[in-house]
Amino acid sequence: MTAPLTVEVDLGSGWTPVCRYDDLVPGRGAAALVDGRQVALFRDRAGTVYAVGNLDPFSGAHVISRGLLGTREGVPVVVSPMHKQAFDLRSGHCPDEPEGPDGTPARLPVWPVRLTPAPSAP
Amino acid sequence: MARTPHLLLVGHGMVGQHFLQTLTRRGGAHRITVLAEEPRPAYDRVHLTSLFSGTTERELSLWEEEFGRQHGIDLRLGDPATAIDREARTVTTRSGAVAGYDTLVLATGSRPFVPPVEGRDTPGCFVYRTVEDVMAVRARARHATAGVVVGGGLLGLEAAGALHAMGLATHVVEFAPRLMAAQVDDGGGSALRRRVEQLGVVVHTGVAARGVEAGEDGTVHRVTLTDGTVIDCGLVVFSAGVRPRDDLARACGLPVGERGGVVVDKGCRTADPAVYAIGECALTSDGKVHGLVAPGYSMAEAAAGRITEESGEFTGSYPAASLKLLGVDVAGFGDAHATGDDALEVTYADSRADVYKKLLLTPDGRLLGGVLVGDTSAYDVLRPLAAAGAPLTSPPEALLFPGGDASGAPSGPAGLPDEALICSCHHVTKATICAAVSEQGCTDVRAVKRCTHAGTGCGSCTGLLTKLVESTLSRSGVAVATGLCEHFPQTRPELYEIVRTHGVTTFSRLIDEHGNGGDGCEVCKPTVASILASLNPRLGNSVHILDGEQAALQDTNDHFLANLQRNGSYSVVPRIPAGEITPEGLITIGEIARDFGLYTKITGGQRIDMFGATVDQLPHIWRRLVDAGFESGHAYGKALRTVKSCVGTDWCRFGVQDSVALAIELELRYRGLRSPHKIKAAVSGCARECAEARGKDFGVIATSAGWNLYVGGNGGMTPRHADLLIADADHDTLVRTIDRFLMFYIGTADRLERTAPWIERMEGGLDHLRSVIVDDALGICADLDALMARHVDTYEDEWRATLEDPERLRRFASFVNAPGTPDPTVRFVTERGQIRPAPVLLPVPEPAVAR
Numbered sequence: 022m023t024a025p026l027t028v029e030v031d032l033g034s035g036w037t038p039v040c041r042y043d044d045l046v047p048g049r050g051a052a053a054l055v056d057g058r059q060v061a062l063f064r065d066r067a068g069t070v071y072a073v074g075n076l077d078p079f080s081g082a083h084v085i086s087r088g089l090l091g092t093r094e095g096v097p098v099v100v101s102p103m104h105k106q107a108f109d110l111r112s113g114h115c116p117d118e119p120e121g122p123d124g125t126p127a128r129l130p131v132w133p134v135r136l137t138p139a140p141s142a143p
Numbered sequence: 144m145a146r147t148p149h150l151l152l153v154g155h156g157m158v159g160q161h162f163l164q165t166l167t168r169r170g171g172a173h174r175i176t177v178l179a180e181e182p183r184p185a186y187d188r189v190h191l192t193s194l195f196s197g198t199t200e201r202e203l204s205l206w207e208e209e210f211g212r213q214h215g216i217d218l219r220l221g222d223p224a225t226a227i228d229r230e231a232r233t234v235t236t237r238s239g240a241v242a243g244y245d246t247l248v249l250a251t252g253s254r255p256f257v258p259p260v261e262g263r264d265t266p267g268c269f270v271y272r273t274v275e276d277v278m279a280v281r282a283r284a285r286h287a288t289a290g291v292v293v294g295g296g297l298l299g300l301e302a303a304g305a306l307h308a309m310g311l312a313t314h315v316v317e318f319a320p321r322l323m324a325a326q327v328d329d330g331g332g333s334a335l336r337r338r339v340e341q342l343g344v345v346v347h348t349g350v351a352a353r354g355v356e357a358g359e360d361g362t363v364h365r366v367t368l369t370d371g372t373v374i375d376c377g378l379v380v381f382s383a384g385v386r387p388r389d390d391l392a393r394a395c396g397l398p399v400g401e402r403g404g405v406v407v408d409k410g411c412r413t414a415d416p417a418v419y420a421i422g423e424c425a426l427t428s429d430g431k432v433h434g435l436v437a438p439g440y441s442m443a444e445a446a447a448g449r450i451t452e453e454s455g456e457f458t459g460s461y462p463a464a465s466l467k468l469l470g471v472d473v474a475g476f477g478d479a480h481a482t483g484d485d486a487l488e489v490t491y492a493d494s495r496a497d498v499y500k501k502l503l504l505t506p507d508g509r510l511l512g513g514v515l516v517g518d519t520s521a522y523d524v525l526r527p528l529a530a531a532g533a534p535l536t537s538p539p540e541a542l543l544f545p546g547g548d549a550s551g552a553p554s555g556p557a558g559l560p561d562e563a564l565i566c567s568c569h570h571v572t573k574a575t576i577c578a579a580v581s582e583q584g585c586t587d588v589r590a591v592k593r594c595t596h597a598g599t600g601c602g603s604c605t606g607l608l609t610k611l612v613e614s615t616l617s618r619s620g621v622a623v624a625t626g627l628c629e630h631f632p633q634t635r636p637e638l639y640e641i642v643r644t645h646g647v648t649t650f651s652r653l654i655d656e657h658g659n660g661g662d663g664c665e666v667c668k669p670t671v672a673s674i675l676a677s678l679n680p681r682l683g684n685s686v687h688i689l690d691g692e693q694a695a696l697q698d699t700n701d702h703f704l705a706n707l708q709r710n711g712s713y714s715v716v717p718r719i720p721a722g723e724i725t726p727e728g729l730i731t732i733g734e735i736a737r738d739f740g741l742y743t744k745i746t747g748g749q750r751i752d753m754f755g756a757t758v759d760q761l762p763h764i765w766r767r768l769v770d771a772g773f774e775s776g777h778a779y780g781k782a783l784r785t786v787k788s789c790v791g792t793d794w795c796r797f798g799v800q801d802s803v804a805l806a807i808e809l810e811l812r813y814r815g816l817r818s819p820h821k822i823k824a825a826v827s828g829c830a831r832e833c834a835e836a837r838g839k840d841f842g843v844i845a846t847s848a849g850w851n852l853y854v855g856g857n858g859g860m861t862p863r864h865a866d867l868l869i870a871d872a873d874h875d876t877l878v879r880t881i882d883r884f885l886m887f888y889i890g891t892a893d894r895l896e897r898t899a900p901w902i903e904r905m906e907g908g909l910d911h912l913r914s915v916i917v918d919d920a921l922g923i924c925a926d927l928d929a930l931m932a933r934h935v936d937t938y939e940d941e942w943r944a945t946l947e948d949p950e951r952l953r954r955f956a957s958f959v960n961a962p963g964t965p966d967p968t969v970r971f972v973t974e975r976g977q978i979r980p981a982p983v984l985l986p987v988p989e990p991a992v993a994r
Contacts (some may be wrong), residue, residue, distance in 0.1 A: 040959040048662065048695030049702075051959040052966075059968070062959065066651070066662050082711035083968045087699040091664030094629065100665035102699035102707055107665070116593065123207030124164040 026136045030060060030072045033132075042136055045070065050099065052086035060132065061086035063110060065097055071110040074130040077101045078121040085129065150450070151234055151244035152177045153224045153391065157436055158422030159250035160185035160205045162443035167214045169451040175216045176242055178234065180223035181273060189436055194277050195305045201982040203274075227395040229415055246417055246450055249392060249405060250443075253385035253423040253434065258293065260381075262355035267363025268379045271302045280380060284309045287377025291315075291366045293352045294383035295322040300339070300468040302380045307344055307469065314345045314374050316352050316366075318383075326464065326475035330492055331514040334499035338471045338517060341497075347372065355379055387424045387432050400426040409456045410449040411442050419446045429459035437567070461530045461567075465515075465522045472519040477512025477529040478503065486511060489539045502542065508534040523607040527563035527573070565611065566597035566604045573611065580615040588612050627894065628666040631658045635819065635894045639674050643890075648675070648684055649692050663696075670894045672696035673781055676817035677889050680933035687944050688780075688817070689951050700779035702954065704941055705761055710980035712969050713761060714754040715741070716778035717768050718814060721788040721806035721826070722749025731771040739764055742977045748785035748823065750776060755978050757965050759957045765942045774940035777815060781895075783822045786810035787835070791828030791845070800845030802828035805874075809843075812878070813885065815938050819892040819901075822885070823857070837864045840898040841881055846870070850877045854884055854912070855902040863899045866909050869917060882931040883916035883924055890927075 026042035032055055039053045045064035052075050053060045059075035063086075075083045080103040088099045091107075093116070098107040106117045106127070113129035121127035150166070150173040152159055163175065179185075184206030190198065211218055219236070226235045233243050255270035257263055267287075269280050280302075284290065290306040292299050295317025306313040315322070321332025322339065336346050350368045358364030366374045392405040397413050399405055404426030411419050411427070422439040426432050433439065438460035448455020463476035479501075491500045498517035502525070504510055510529040515522055521542060528535065528542075535542070559565075561574035579585045579594045588609050592598045598608045626632040631654070633641065638653070647653045650671050654663055663671075672693055679686050688694075688701055700706050705713035717732065732751050736743045739760055741753040756764055768774075778784060786809045789795065791802030806826040816822070825836035826843040836842025842853040848871040856865030869880055892901040905911055914920040916927070945951045956962035971978035 044959050046695055046954075048668075048692075052957065053960045054958045054964060055960075059958075059966075080709065082709065083966060084699070084707070084711045087702065087707070089665045089668055089698065090662060090695070091668065092630075092661040093664065095661070097662065098664075103709075105665060117589075121207075123205070123210050124168075125207065125210050125213065 026138060028062060028070055029135050029137055030055060030062075031133045031135075032056060032058060032060070036135065036137075038137075042070070048090050050086040050088065050090065052083070059083050059086075061088075061099070061129075062134070063090050063099060065090055065110075069097070070134050070136065071097065071099075072132040072134040073099070073108065073110060073113055076129075077103050077106075078115075078127045078129070079104055079106055079118070147172060147174045148245040149174045149176065149243060150246045150248065151175075151242055152248045152250060153234065154250035154252055154422075154424075155179035155181070155185045155206075155218065155220075156250060156252045156422065157185060157188055157205065158252070158439035158443050159248075161440045162248060162250060162421060162447055163214075163216065164210075165444050165447035166450065167210075169447055173246070173450075175214065176244075177216060177218045178222060178224045178236055178242070179218065179220045181275075182221045183274065184218060184220065186274065188272070191271075191274070191277055192301050192305045194274070195281065195308050199982065200274060224391055227391055227418075229395050229397075229418070232417065244417070247419070248446060248450075249413075249418065249420040249424055250422045251388040251391065251424045253387050253432075255381060256384045256386050257381045258351070258383050260293070260352045260355060262357065263379075263381065265355050265357045265363050265379075266361060267357075267377060268355060268381065271298060271380050271382050272385075277305075280305065280378065281309070283378045284311055287311060289314070289374065289376040290378045290380065291352070291374055291376045292380045292382055294381065295319070295346070295348065296325060296382070296384065297323060297464075297466070297468070298385075299380075299382040302382045303339075303344055304469045306378075306380070307342060311378075312343070312345075312376075314347060314366075314376070315339070316347045316350060316368060318349070318351045320349045322346065322348065323468075323473065323475075326479065327473065327514045327516060328479060328501060330490060330501060331473075331475075331499045331516040334492070334494070334497045334516040335471060335473060337494075337497045339469050342469055344469065352379075385423065385434060387426070389424055392418075392420065392424075400432070402432075404432040409445070409458055411446040411457055412449060419450070421446050427457055427459065431459065433460060435460075435464065462512075463526050463530070463567075465519050465526075472515070472517060474515040474519040474522040474526075475513070476522070476526045477510070479512045479514045491540070502539050504535070504539055508539075510535060510539075523604065524559065526567075527559055527565060531560045531563045533560035533562065559611075565607060566595075571595045571597035576608065576611055577615050580612060581619050585612075586616065627670060628664055629659065630654055630661055630663050630667045633657065635670055635674070636891045638671065639678070639890050642671075642674050642678055643681070646682055648679075648682055650675075650696055651692060665698075666894070668696040669698045669701070669781075672701070673817045673819065680937040681930055686937050686939060687941065687951070689941075689945065689954070694954070703758060703761060704765075704775060704779055704945065705756065706779045708754060708980070710969055711966065712754070712980070713756045713758065714752050714778070715756055715761070715764055715768075716746065716750055716752050716776040717773035718776040718810070719750040719785075720810040720814075721786055721803050723788075723803055723807060728771070728773070731767075731773075735764060735767050738767075740971075740978060742979060746778075749787050750785060752778070755971060755980075757957065757969055758955055759962070759965055762946060762952055762955050766946055769940070769943050769946060775815070775942045777941075781818055781820050783810070783813040783816050783818070783824070785823065786813075787823075787825035787839070789826075789828050789831075789833035791826075795828060797831055798828035798845070799847050800828050800850065802826040802834065802843075802845060805843065805850075806834075809878070809881065812935055813881075815941065816885065816889075816934055818885070818889045820895050820897045822898070838862065839865060841865070841884060843877065849873050852877055852880055855899045855909070857897050857899050859897075861899075865899075866902075868909065868913060879928065880916060883927040884912075886927040886930045887912070887916055887923075 027038045029036040029038050050061050050063040061073050061075040063071045075085045088102045097110040100107045106115050108115050108129050113131040115127040155177050186203040222236045222238045224234045225237050233241050235241050255272050289312040291314045292303045293316050295315045303313050303315045322335050350370045353367045353369045356365050387404040389399045389405045393399050405420035407420050407425045409428045411421050421442040442457045445455040445457040465474035487504045489502045500515050502513040559573050563573045579591045585591045591612050598605045676688050736753045741755050744752050746752050786806040788802045788806035792798040823839045824841045825834040825839045827834040827836045828845050837853050838856050838858050842865050844851045850872050851870050852868045853865035854868045957966050970981040972981045
């Protein structure tokens with residue numbers, strides 16, 4: 022593999038390049054700003070990239086990207102650094118506490134993400 | 144298209160909000176309007192008193208704008224209903240607005256009852272029900288030295304607790320002969336009274352308030368009681384019970400009870416089929432008005448069920464409550480006042496410790512009810528036993544005595560009948576939980592929670608649930624996993640040994656070769672990171688915790704070398720060894736905090752914490768600190784925090800040794816040492832112990848002959864004094880013993896186990912510890928010494944090393960695609976001349992998109 026890969030996400034208005042694949046540390050996340058919205062990007066040990074909302078529904082702080090990545094019974098999850106709730110990176114669901122403090126479903130938005138050999142965004 | 148029916152809710156308290164949540168979850172197709180009297184949406188009234196201890200209004204709120212938007216709820220604050228026209232099906236509000244309804248739900252709650260005391264309207268008299276009431280009490284309390292609470296029930300003691308917490312001399316006046324007359328009996332009342340009096344609260348029982356007198360300024364000055372007692376005070380709180388607010392129903396001709404309350408049937412429907420009443424304003428089919436929140440929630444669910452699908456019943460609730468009032472644990476359940484030939488009493492009273500427990504039983508051994516004061520640990524087991532009404536399988540005294548079995552819990556969940564309700568929030572019985580384990584293959588508590596929903600409501604049954612799941616597992620022959628997590632079958636000490644003896648230097652190798660593969664999780668990753676950090680000097684690796692694969696293992700605090708705070712910002716703590724700092728140093732910290740607009744506070748460990756830094760600011764702040772000679776304080780790490788000291792012989796007239804010099808030496812020796820949990824230490828220069836060394840993991844106290852070393856102390860949730868390990872040691876013996884103590888702890892403690900529980904768990908306890916690290920009974924001391932020597936030799940300041948490496952610095956970007964843009968959601972307001980996090984307003988969540 023020679024061409025640097027670019028990570029692109031689609032928040033509903035088309036694919037947006039966000040960063041280089043190499044910018045993402047395996048097992049960790051990074052926050053990105055896309056159309057004024059905060060996106061948490063993760064790259065797991067196997068190399069898969071996920072894009073979910075950066076807002077932690079339990080604390081109201083934009084910190085999901087700083088959580089630890091892991092698996093629970095094989096399901097890839099991110100664990101909020103604030104109060105340690107886990108979120109399924111594929112669906113955004115929180116298996117620990119299905120509802121947030123307000124009684125609405127505690128669920129992170131999940132966006133499609135792809136890798137392209139296209140040049141990185143400036 | 145059919146018209147959407149209009150549901151009008153009058154009252155937006157806890158029960159009203161619970162009704163809205165249940166109704167919308169059930170998918171009722173209604174247009175919803177809510178008329179609220181208070182200027183703010185529903186909030187957690189049960190925890191009103193916590194406003195005095197730092198909880199914010201925002202945290203008490205039960206309402207999210209998004210919830211309202213999502214369900215199109217028209218919430219009208221500060222405009223209460225004033226009249227109902229059942230003919231026209233309309234409600235008029237105070238502002239004159241008229242709202243129609245197809246279904247009307249009354250959730251108007253109750254009003255505080257103020258007894259007819261002369262002068263009860265004097266400024267300085269309050270009730271205790273709303274946020275406004277609490278604010279008013281708090282404002283008045285600032286200018287008062289004493290306060291009187293009229294009413295010694297549950298709410299009265301809550302209010303007394305608040306006054307006491309604000310430093311007021313507090314009096315409680317109760318007309319009944321004992322406190323909490325409704326919940327406890329005479330014996331329990333006396334134990335409660337003694338405990339409350341020990342706090343300095345003055346209790347007057349069997350008397351009433353006769354009059355409130357105003358002083359020259361026209362506000363409360365003193366209170367006279369019916370026995371002639373005169374109490375000088377600046378404020379009075381009336382908390383003598385509540386009365387249902389049924390006036391709206393009364394005025395429109397709906398039947399109400401003799402003593403108040405809108406009469407409703409099992410479905411919470413009033414005499415008018417279009418009108419429901421729920422919560423404290425309702426007189427339910429069991430002939431009672433229920434004043435607690437749990438039955439109110441059940442009514443809300445019953446009414447929501449009736450409205451959406453014609454099912455749902457409220458036929459009464461099992462009376463039970465367990466709470467902490469003025470720091471005293473009190474619980475009552477079932478019929479605590481049963482008398483006569485049919486009830487047998489079993490009582491345990493310890494007036495020395497002011498513990499009182501009573502059980503009431505039928506002659507055939509069924510539990511009717513009970514009272515627990517001072518020690519409510521048995522409540523979890525007793526409540527479901529009493530509610531189930533089955534004959535007891537173990538002698539009742541075994542249920543009452545402390546330490547009934549090894550775990551201290553009486554008889555344990557194994558003794559519960561199958562129908563015992565374990566989780567009352569979700570109505571889950573013991574049988575359901577056992578079946579989840581034995582029939583549906585759940586092998587841990589998390590799986591049982593997911594399968595049965597038990598423990599996912601208020602969470603108070605989690606302890607009982609865990610014991611039940613574990614006992615069921617072991618009975619069915621399943622080994623209860625002792626491993627770290629699903630990725631590692633080993634314990635932390637076992638992993639430490641694997642890393643040490645096999646020289647495993649990466650998480651990947653450890654999980655692939657010794658674990659179950661996968662990506663790890665929030666439990667094993669930081670644990671392995673900590674083990675690697677402790678052993679890296681020995682293994683010859685880079686000692687920087689952010690190097691290589693280790694970066695991905697660290698918790699957010701270690702990852703950013705700072706402490707995450709509630710709004711996503713971080714705090715910064717430079718090391719100030721032993722708390723000794725030059726005026727120049729203080730000025731530098733002051734200047735940095737000022738230039739970056741940080742909040743500053745002195746910590747308990749004799750240093751300075753700077754709050755409110757964003758991720759991108761951290762390297763800039765640390766550049767200035769490092770340039771001024773400061774280094775990381777490791778406040779973010781499971782590592783040595785501080786070695787606190789008193790001023791010792793240099794200045795103190797009483798000091799016998801130089802405690803500051805020793806504390807600095809120890810802090811510099813052990814700085815950066817990663818461990819299973821944080822380590823705190825202190826050195827006192829004489830037996831007066833001003834450094835509070837016995838509250839630390841290791842504490843040193845000077846004697847005229849040398850140093851005494853104490854180990855295994857801590858503050859926190861379960862405070863414990865450290866025990867004497869060696870006495871009158873010389874300097875070198877002292878340091879060598881501490882070296883070994885710390886390294887033995889790091890090698891053998893469990894994850895997140897402080898030194899105190901570690902020693903307690905050790906077979907042989909302190910004596911064994913002494914034989915290992917003083918007498919070298921295991922022959923490992925040379926190894927422990929070498930480990931510590933390597934640590935001391937290889938220490939480097941994490942922050943300096945981070946600043947020197949552009950690769951390590953890259954992580955401190957706010958956004959990977961906009962590194963220069965600070966996080967716009969981290970905002971602050973000003974309070975007492977400094978910043979604090981702005982209240983969080985949850986933005987609209989993004990709609991989820993299927994992948």
